[in-house]
Amino acid sequence: MNQETKINQLLKKRKLKKTDARVELLELLMNYQTAIPFSIIQKELSSTDRITLYRTLKTLLNKGVIHKALYNEKDTYYALCGNSCSNISHAHNHIHFKCNKCMQVSCQDLEKEIYVSIEGFKIDQINITASGICQQCI
Amino acid sequence: MNQETKINQLLKKRKLKKTDARVELLELLMNYQTAIPFSIIQKELSSTDRITLYRTLKTLLNKGVIHKALYNEKDTYYALCGNSCSNISHAHNHIHFKCNKCMQVSCQDLEKEIYVSIEGFKIDQINITASGICQQCI
DNA sequence: TCACAAATGAAACGATGTTGCATTTAGCAA
DNA sequence: TTGCTAAATGCAACATCGTTTCATTTGTGA
Numbered sequence: 001m002n003q004e005t006k007i008n009q010l011l012k013k014r015k016l017k018k019t020d021a022r023v024e025l026l027e028l029l030m031n032y033q034t035a036i037p038f039s040i041i042q043k044e045l046s047s048t049d050r051i052t053l054y055r056t057l058k059t060l061l062n063k064g065v066i067h068k069a070l071y072n073e074k075d076t077y078y079a080l081c082g083n084s085c086s087n088i089s090h091a092h093n094h095i096h097f098k099c100n101k102c103m104q105v106s107c108q109d110l111e112k113e114i115y116v117s118i119e120g121f122k123i124d125q126i127n128i129t130a131s132g133i134c135q136q137c138i
Numbered sequence: 139m140n141q142e143t144k145i146n147q148l149l150k151k152r153k154l155k156k157t158d159a160r161v162e163l164l165e166l167l168m169n170y171q172t173a174i175p176f177s178i179i180q181k182e183l184s185s186t187d188r189i190t191l192y193r194t195l196k197t198l199l200n201k202g203v204i205h206k207a208l209y210n211e212k213d214t215y216y217a218l219c220g221n222s223c224s225n226i227s228h229a230h231n232h233i234h235f236k237c238n239k240c241m242q243v244s245c246q247d248l249e250k251e252i253y254v255s256i257e258g259f260k261i262d263q264i265n266i267t268a269s270g271i272c273q274q275c276i
Numbered sequence: 277t278c279a280c281a282a283a284t285g286a287a288a289c290g291a292t293g294t295t296g297c298a299t300t301t302a303g304c305a306a
Numbered sequence: 307t308t309g310c311t312a313a314a315t316g317c318a319a320c321a322t323c324g325t326t327t328c329a330t331t332t333g334t335g336a
Contacts, residue, residue, distance in 0.1 A: 017282060017333050038323090049285050054324060056283095071209035095254065100262070108256050116233065116266065118246050120273035124238070128254065129265045135258035155302050155313065176292090187316050192293060194314095214292095277336105284331065292323075300315065306308090 003030055014063040021048045021056045026065070026080075035069035035079035035096065035105040069096040070105050070129055077105045099134035106134065141168055152201040159186045159194045164203070164218075173207035173217035173234065173243040207234045208243050208267055215243045237272035244272065 007026045011018050024045050029036065038057075045053060057078060060066045070077040077096075095114075098105045108130075116126055139147075145164045149156050162183050167174065176195075183191060195216060198204045208215040215234075233252075236243045246268075254264055 019283065019333075021284080050323095051286080051325085052284055059283095097256065097259065097261075108259075110254065110256065114252060114254065116248065116252065116268055118235065118248070118268075120276065121235065121246075122271040122276060123235075123268050124270040125268065127267045127269075130254055130256075130261050130263065131265075132262040133260040138258065138260060157302075157314065159315085188292095189294085189317080190315055197314095279336090280334095282331100282333080284329105286329090287327090289326080290324090292321100294321080295319085296317105298315105298317090300313105301311105302313080303311095305310085 003027065006030070010065055014065065016059065016063065019056075021045070021052050022060070024048065025053075025056055025060070029066060029078065029080045033106065035077040035107065037072070037075035037077050037105075039075050041078065069107060070098065079105075079107055082107060095128040095130055097134065098129065098131040099137055100131055101133055101137035104134065141165065144168070148203055152203065154197065154201065157194075159183070159190050160198070162186065163191075163194055163198070167204060167216065167218045171244065173215040173245065175210070175213035175215050175243075177213050179216065207245060208236060217243075217245055220245065233266040233268055235272065236267065236269040237275055238269055239271055239275035242272065 007023055007030075008018065010026065011022060016022065025041065025048075028041065028044050041057075042050065042053060048056075057066070061068065061078075064081055066078050067081050068076055069079045079096075082094075095108050095110060096105055097108045114126065114128060116123060145161055145168075146156065148164065149160060154160065163179065166179065166182050179195075180188065180191060186194075195204070199206070199216075202219055204216050205219050206214055207217045217234075220232075233246050233248060234243055235246045252264065252266060254261060
């Protein structure tokens, strides 16, 4: 299945209109394999109005097409949702990794599920971010 | 050791002057046992200038007295550094927990260290946040 | 192809966080 | 105790982030 068909499906399934902003954003996210900070998205989609971009991101977040991979003091990173990553809660074997060399943020699946428990607490969601050096930069 | 002595020590050890803003901030963080969002800090220390507050937080962050416990789209949470929590990197058995009922963020120590590995990656730091219902609210 | 809901763009706004600069203060030394 | 000096503060101004309102445009299903 080619990219355009995939985008059409993603949008249609959620009854979202196929607009330039949405298509361009999804193309960008599909072509990068990593999570992308807002600042880069804005640069790449400079033809799209800033407000429209915020709204496009919000809509796709709410509909579970994309997710926030990382908050930073500087930037928010976005990525396409994969299989292990619904809009309700991220599986505990899905983490976000930031490479300190190439600075890219990527989603990584772990072989073993991480299980966290605290005496007397009910834990619903876990969010794990890690940093270090990625495969490409080692 | 009483609170004032403890604060004096914290500041002296780092050659920081004992100013109203610093003392009040540290008192606040010591009396709450949880991490506190900036908005609350600002409300509690309303006599302190907003800019001074930012600078006070920054200084104490850099000197390893406090740490950021959580980023939120809305607020940044701060907490005192405990033993398991230096300014260099958080131990992997230290997590930040947000209760969905009382909305408080607290630092929690895990009995078992969490170990994350990804094939081909070098992992330096791990950051874990969890949410659910805390002991008091269950 | 038409009608309508959805999406966009522009202006305005509030909140967050920073910088430069003049003034004040904490803490040390004489 | 006083005076000095570097550090800390307060203020003004500014940049960025993200949202809301409202008029206009556009995608899509009938």
